[in-house]
Amino acid sequence: MNGLRCCASAGCLARGSGALIGALETAISRAELGDRIQLRPVGCLGPCSQGPLLALDPDGDLYAGVGPQDAETLVAALARRLHQGSDQATPLEWAPARGERLDLRAPFFQRQRRIVLEHCGLIDPTDLEQAIAVGAYGQLERVLQGWSPERVLTELQRSGLRGRGGAGYPTGLKWATVARMPGARKVVVCNADEGDPGAFMDRAVLEGDPHRVLEGMAIAAYAVGADHGFIYIRAEYALAIERLRLAIDQAVRRGRLGPALFGTGFGFSVELRVGAGAYVCGEETALIASIEGKRGTPRPRPPYPAERGVGGKPTLINNVETLANVAPILREGADWFAAIGTAGSAGTKVFSLTGHVRRGGLVEVPMGTSLTTVVLEMGEGAPEGSAVKAVQTGGPSGGCVPADRLDTPLDYESLQALGTIMGSGGMVVLDQSTDMVALAAYFMAFCREESCGKCVPCRAGTVQLHGLLERILAGSASRADLDQLETLGAMVMDTSLCGLGQSAPKPMLSTLRYFRGDYLARLEAP
Amino acid sequence: MSVRTLRIDGRDVASGEGTTVLEAARDAGVAIPTLCHLEGLSPVAACRLCLVEIEGSNKLQPACITPVSEGMVVHTATPRLREIRRTVIELLFTEGNHVCAVCVANGHCELQDRAVDVGMDHARLPYRFPDRPVDLSHQRFGLDHNRCILCSRCVRVCDEVEGAHVWDMAWRGEHCRIIAGLDQPWGAVDACTDCGKCVMVCPTGALFHKGDSVAEKHEDPSRLAALLQARRARQEAP
Amino acid sequence: MPVPTKPESFMALEAVLLRHHRSPDSLIEILHQSQNLYSYLSDPLLRHVATRLKLPLSRVKGTASFYHLFRFQPPARHRCVVCTGTACQIQGASALIEAMEESLGLQMGDRRGDGWVSLSEVRCLGTCSDAPLVLIDGTVGRQQSSDGLRRWLQELEP
Numbered sequence: 001m002n003g004l005r006c007c008a009s010a011g012c013l014a015r016g017s018g019a020l021i022g023a024l025e026t027a028i029s030r031a032e033l034g035d036r037i038q039l040r041p042v043g044c045l046g047p048c049s050q051g052p053l054l055a056l057d058p059d060g061d062l063y064a065g066v067g068p069q070d071a072e073t074l075v076a077a078l079a080r081r082l083h084q085g086s087d088q089a090t091p092l093e094w095a096p097a098r099g100e101r102l103d104l105r106a107p108f109f110q111r112q113r114r115i116v117l118e119h120c121g122l123i124d125p126t127d128l129e130q131a132i133a134v135g136a137y138g139q140l141e142r143v144l145q146g147w148s149p150e151r152v153l154t155e156l157q158r159s160g161l162r163g164r165g166g167a168g169y170p171t172g173l174k175w176a177t178v179a180r181m182p183g184a185r186k187v188v189v190c191n192a193d194e195g196d197p198g199a200f201m202d203r204a205v206l207e208g209d210p211h212r213v214l215e216g217m218a219i220a221a222y223a224v225g226a227d228h229g230f231i232y233i234r235a236e237y238a239l240a241i242e243r244l245r246l247a248i249d250q251a252v253r254r255g256r257l258g259p260a261l262f263g264t265g266f267g268f269s270v271e272l273r274v275g276a277g278a279y280v281c282g283e284e285t286a287l288i289a290s291i292e293g294k295r296g297t298p299r300p301r302p303p304y305p306a307e308r309g310v311g312g313k314p315t316l317i318n319n320v321e322t323l324a325n326v327a328p329i330l331r332e333g334a335d336w337f338a339a340i341g342t343a344g345s346a347g348t349k350v351f352s353l354t355g356h357v358r359r360g361g362l363v364e365v366p367m368g369t370s371l372t373t374v375v376l377e378m379g380e381g382a383p384e385g386s387a388v389k390a391v392q393t394g395g396p397s398g399g400c401v402p403a404d405r406l407d408t409p410l411d412y413e414s415l416q417a418l419g420t421i422m423g424s425g426g427m428v429v430l431d432q433s434t435d436m437v438a439l440a441a442y443f444m445a446f447c448r449e450e451s452c453g454k455c456v457p458c459r460a461g462t463v464q465l466h467g468l469l470e471r472i473l474a475g476s477a478s479r480a481d482l483d484q485l486e487t488l489g490a491m492v493m494d495t496s497l498c499g500l501g502q503s504a505p506k507p508m509l510s511t512l513r514y515f516r517g518d519y520l521a522r523l524e525a526p
Numbered sequence: 527m528s529v530r531t532l533r534i535d536g537r538d539v540a541s542g543e544g545t546t547v548l549e550a551a552r553d554a555g556v557a558i559p560t561l562c563h564l565e566g567l568s569p570v571a572a573c574r575l576c577l578v579e580i581e582g583s584n585k586l587q588p589a590c591i592t593p594v595s596e597g598m599v600v601h602t603a604t605p606r607l608r609e610i611r612r613t614v615i616e617l618l619f620t621e622g623n624h625v626c627a628v629c630v631a632n633g634h635c636e637l638q639d640r641a642v643d644v645g646m647d648h649a650r651l652p653y654r655f656p657d658r659p660v661d662l663s664h665q666r667f668g669l670d671h672n673r674c675i676l677c678s679r680c681v682r683v684c685d686e687v688e689g690a691h692v693w694d695m696a697w698r699g700e701h702c703r704i705i706a707g708l709d710q711p712w713g714a715v716d717a718c719t720d721c722g723k724c725v726m727v728c729p730t731g732a733l734f735h736k737g738d739s740v741a742e743k744h745e746d747p748s749r750l751a752a753l754l755q756a757r758r759a760r761q762e763a764p
Numbered sequence: 765m766p767v768p769t770k771p772e773s774f775m776a777l778e779a780v781l782l783r784h785h786r787s788p789d790s791l792i793e794i795l796h797q798s799q800n801l802y803s804y805l806s807d808p809l810l811r812h813v814a815t816r817l818k819l820p821l822s823r824v825k826g827t828a829s830f831y832h833l834f835r836f837q838p839p840a841r842h843r844c845v846v847c848t849g850t851a852c853q854i855q856g857a858s859a860l861i862e863a864m865e866e867s868l869g870l871q872m873g874d875r876r877g878d879g880w881v882s883l884s885e886v887r888c889l890g891t892c893s894d895a896p897l898v899l900i901d902g903t904v905g906r907q908q909s910s911d912g913l914r915r916w917l918q919e920l921e922p
């Protein structure tokens with residue numbers, strides 16, 4: 001069957017994919033080909049910077065920038081090919097008036113390895129049957145019908161999967177810890193707060209393949225002995241919220257969530273909790289407080305959520321992408337997964353590639369892929385007439401990798417050694433026009449605004465650090481101010497209560513490490 | 527109750543399981559500075575003044591909530607910690623408007639005492655001179671936000687001990703502020719029982735008796751602390 | 765819709781409260797719904813929520829004020845938002861803020877006294893490939909230029 005898949009994720013929708021889908025629908029029904037051409041709104045197809053994106057089946061071609069005015073000619077071309085006799089892909093004789101057919105041999109596509117995103121862009125995320133047809137909830141069923149929770153835990157541990165929310169904590173170990181906790185009622189939380197500015201991996205997964213995340217949560221619940229789950233999602237993600245609500249409803253009605261799943265004694269329900277604009281609520285103890293209807297202020301750990309989480313119950317918290325890896329790991333086996341990526345960082349990582357880069361969007365690559373590959377080959381480097389100066393990873397908790405270190409492999413430890421972190425997957429490319437001191441001030445302003453205000457070093461320290469950076473920017477700072485900046489930065493990292501304060505000075509310290517000259521050039525003459 | 531033996535600043539200490547490092551240190555005669563902590567109230571570990579070094583861990587731990595464990599070796603007054611405490615106090619002084627010379631709590635202020643303890647004679651960071659209000663709407667008490675260090679002791683005592691929950695922390699980050707009711711004048715909040723416990727536990731001159739003038743606030747939080755301690759002990763008794 | 769001030773006027777909220785079993789755990793969800801229904805969180809509305817959930821007033825206001833998305837005054841008729849996420853920031857968000865401030869005669873974060881327009885920022889809308897972005901009355905302006913933005917603002921209904 002001929003098929004058209006049009007991206008209906010937030011990025012392409014903003015670029016007019018809604019109108020394109022509407023025009024295609026009209027054209028198909030006018031040509032009375034509704035039963036021969038299947039039109040599907042799907043999740044992210046990758047190169048968002050070129051949307052709206054349209055994929056053609058069975059050819060596998062990908063078109064970029066197609067407008068609604070092209071719908072008629074496209075459907076006509078498809079009709080001609082259908083009349084010629086077969087669904088077999090004789091190349092389609094069609095070229096859009098606007099937009100282009102993308103060369104799928106480009107590194108942007110060739111270098112990807114899609115595991116988390118394997119079905120994103122293939123299925124209609126609002127149609128549970130399509131998800132089931134490609135295997136959704138199949139691993140949940142298999143596990144419930146023959147596996148002990150211990151076996152799931154062992155498999156996860158052997159896979160080497162580490163948390164994709166930033167810290168890289170071994171997932172299997174976290175699950176095993178929660179599983180060991182006493183208590184009949186435990187909770188699984190999916191962290192979909194995705195607060196790092198410049199990051200949209202989790203949004204793409206939730207918009208494109210929400211059932212994969214729900215399945216991951218249900219399997220986690222079975223493994224740790226939980227019966228209830230929460231998804232905490234940021235309010236800014238209106239479309240993802242809508243898709244998730246629908247997905248949960250559908251899964252419940254189809255017996256994929258709820259009591260006595262697949263005829264077993266195991267039941268699991270999921271509730272959606274929408275944030276209200278607070279970055280710090282991505283931190284797990286703040287997230288718990290927010291789920292409980294309180295101010296989203298972190299509290300000291302221990303006790304860890306595994307011991308005392310939502311409502312005092314043992315709680316497992318995992319990131320969206322972490323949970324999206326669960327089903328494929330069980331399907332293909334731990335060894336398969338462990339063989340992808342590097343020894344310490346197994347599997348793939350999804351990055352949102354943005355900033356000063358020619359080709360931006362969502363990419364999934366094996367861990368250990370170098371930044372050169374991602375930024376210069378896949379992203380095709382900085383725009384005409386400019387050059388890459390650095391790449392920012394890890395958002396407000398991360399740092400910069402300077403251009404001469406782009407050969408660094410993307411794995412947890414290598415990035416850490418450079419003074420940044422893998423983070424959740426935001427990757428912002430900075431070209432020569434970027435003022436690194438201004439960038440440091442930008443991130444400090446972010447942390448200053450997002451500090452919950454509970455502990456003194458973060459609440460008052462970020463304000464003072466931001467003030468010092470502003471002084472340097474204004475050219476009225478002295479050498480002593482620079483020293484003050486470094487000492488106070490170290491103090492805030494050492495003494496803050498939660499990860500926000502503990503990493504707030506990192507983007508600044510990282511630019512000081514690699515672009516110290518930019519700072520010195522701005523100091524007042526002594 | 528089983529006993530844990532540990533070393534604090536070179537002294538051997540034996541403490542019951544579940545004791546905090548702060549309590550163990552106090553029993554051993556080692557003073558660790560605190561501000562947000564008040565015995566009998568739930569701990570929040572927010573001021574970070576009581577951070578200590580524990581051998582084998584490179585993360586500093588707040589003594590007020592860290593339980594003792596067997597063989598623990600604690601340092602409470604290393605040069606690094608002294609420097610940190612001084613900076614914490616400086617951050618607090620520069621954040622508000624603390625003019626001791628005209629304050630009701632002059633001479634009886636925990637912030638002032640801590641500043642003396644840590645040897646903060648001047649601030650290396652710039653003063654921020656925030657514009658903050660004073661609430662004199664309550665018949666007997668006043669609240670001067672300029673002197674508030676956001677320790678939340680008033681919030682906790684009103685909720686956990688008096689059960690009135692007049693106060694709460696509102697807004698966030700540098701905009702955090704203690705509010706009464708729906709951010710109303712204190713005097714307009716019906717829930718207030720006029721008990722004065724919040725005034726009693728306030729470590730600075732932020733909450734005060736209206737009659738008091740300079741240096742007249744003689745609240746002794748340790749008196750209330752002893753009371754709360756006794757109350758907690760009663761509650762915990764089987 | 766005129767905002768009610770008497771508790772008995774908040775009937776539309778009753779269904780929401782029941783759906784959440786009047787549980788304090790659902791405070792944030794209930795505040796979201798309250799704001800959707802009545803456009804902002806007025807004092808009488810907060811008082812009503814506190815009473816129905818049996819929560820102290822300061823707890824409700826303290827929680828609501830922690831979160832950026834809750835409003836305590838009526839929203840402006842036109843809402844102008846600039847994305848200041850990292851991708852937008854390095855690709856010209858500052859110039860867009862300047863254009864907004866100039867054209868509207870407002871500072872970032874302000875709302876005009878007569879309630880005609882407000883100017884605020886958001887930290888990343890999650891569609892960074894189109895940076896820099898603005899959002900006016902819910903419509904996204906992508907790869908927005910300052911000139912285009914100035915023209916757009918001139919067309920806002922008075």
Ligand SMILES: Cc1cc2nc3c(=O)[nH]c(=O)nc-3n(C[C@H](O)[C@H](O)[C@H](O)COP(=O)(O)O)c2cc1C
Nearest residue numbers: 163164165191193194195282283284318319322499
């Ligand atoms: C300030 C702060 C913000 C965070 N924001 C997020 C977030 O938006 N999404 C996320 O998954 N994890 C976030 N984290 C990390 C979480 O606390 C937690 O480690 C993570 O959700 C655990 O899941 P994982 O093990 O699957 O990575 C944040 C941490 C901090 C300190």
Ligand code: SF4
Nearest residue numbers: 452454455458498501
């Ligand atoms: S480090 Fe910052 S965000 Fe974290 S608890 Fe302290 S003030 Fe709040």
Ligand code: SF4
Nearest residue numbers: 674675677678680728
């Ligand atoms: S008013 Fe006093 S007790 Fe209350 S938070 Fe401020 S300083 Fe602490």
Ligand code: FES
Nearest residue numbers: 560571573574590
């Ligand atoms: S007394 Fe321990 S953190 Fe304040």
Ligand code: FES
Nearest residue numbers: 847849852889892
């Ligand atoms: S930075 Fe503006 S949309 Fe992400």
